[in-house]
Amino acid sequence: ELKVEQNPLFLSMQEGKNYTIYCNYSTTSDRLYWYRQDPGKSLESLFVLLSNGAVKQEGRLMASLDTKARLSTLHITAAVHDLSATYFCAVDSSGGSYIPTFGRGTSLIVHP
Amino acid sequence: DSGVTQTPKHLITATGQRVTLRCSPRSGDLSVYWYQQSLDQGLQFLIQYYNGEERAKGNILERFSAQQFPDLHSELNLSSLELGDSALYFCASSVLGYGGELFFGEGSRLTVL
Numbered sequence: 001e002l003k004v005e006q007n008p009l010f011l012s013m014q015e016g017k018n019y020t021i022y023c024n025y026s027t028t029s030d031r032l033y034w035y036r037q038d039p040g041k042s043l044e045s046l047f048v049l050l051s052n053g054a055v056k057q058e059g060r061l062m063a064s065l066d067t068k069a070r071l072s073t074l075h076i077t078a079a080v081h082d083l084s085a086t087y088f089c090a091v092d093s094s095g096g097s098y099i100p101t102f103g104r105g106t107s108l109i110v111h112p
Numbered sequence: 113d114s115g116v117t118q119t120p121k122h123l124i125t126a127t128g129q130r131v132t133l134r135c136s137p138r139s140g141d142l143s144v145y146w147y148q149q150s151l152d153q154g155l156q157f158l159i160q161y162y163n164g165e166e167r168a169k170g171n172i173l174e175r176f177s178a179q180q181f182p183d184l185h186s187e188l189n190l191s192s193l194e195l196g197d198s199a200l201y202f203c204a205s206s207v208l209g210y211g212g213e214l215f216f217g218e219g220s221r222l223t224v225l
Contacts, residue, residue, distance in 0.1 A: 031211055031212075033213055033214070035214075035216075041218070042114065042202065042216045042217060042218045042219055043202070043204075043214075043216040044114070044216070045213050045214065045215065048213050088155065090214070092210070092211030092212070093211075097167070097168045097210065098208075098210035098211030098212075099145075099157055099160065099168050099170065099211065100145070100157070100211055100212075100214055101157065102147075102154060102155040102157075103154075104154045105154065105155075
């Protein structure tokens with residue numbers, strides 16, 4: 001059974017600082033996704049990573065995928081308050097069904 | 113706007129009752145996924161349909177059932193409701209039959225009293 005672990009689960013940071021969120025998964029997969037969820041809202045797709053070494057950047061967020069280490073990172077550069085949200089990684093399980101399995105999410109709060 | 117429509121947005125009901133949640137996927141998407149989000153369990157996969165057929169099943173209770181209709185909209189039926197069924201239920205659609213980037217509806221928040 002595929003397990004997806006994110007850390008940290010809670011992150012409080014100051015504006016202007018950098019930080020990295022980690023997503024580890026337990027079985028082979030080369031399909032990983034990052035989503036953002038604002039409080040009480042839906043999930044919005046941020047990044048789609050489909051191969052080893054894939055790197056995607058959008059504004060102050062950069063995501064990467066290392067399929068050999070079964071690890072993805074979401075790096076935040078010079079955080080701003082608008083980035084406050086919960087970030088989820090999801091991995092398509094292999095073995096036929098490819099069901100997107102989500103991590104528990106990282107709740108990010110950016111303080112002025 | 114993801115293009116995925118879910119109704120109702122909120123519903124409050126009593127234990128033992130039955131409710132139906134409805135989802136219309138993005139135009140062109142054949143896959144519909146249902147997820148349950150609660151504080152203690154996170155996002156749990158319930159069931160997936162692809163072009164009218166059940167494709168995969170997760171930890172869906174026997175009291176819950178779903179179907180996808182020929183027009184590709186899907187319904188999730190929850191019966192004999194218990195307090196623990198209170199959660200946010202999301203529908204998501206995908207162009208792929210197996211996994212892929214998901215586009216989520218706004219969710220249906222169910223409160224069971």
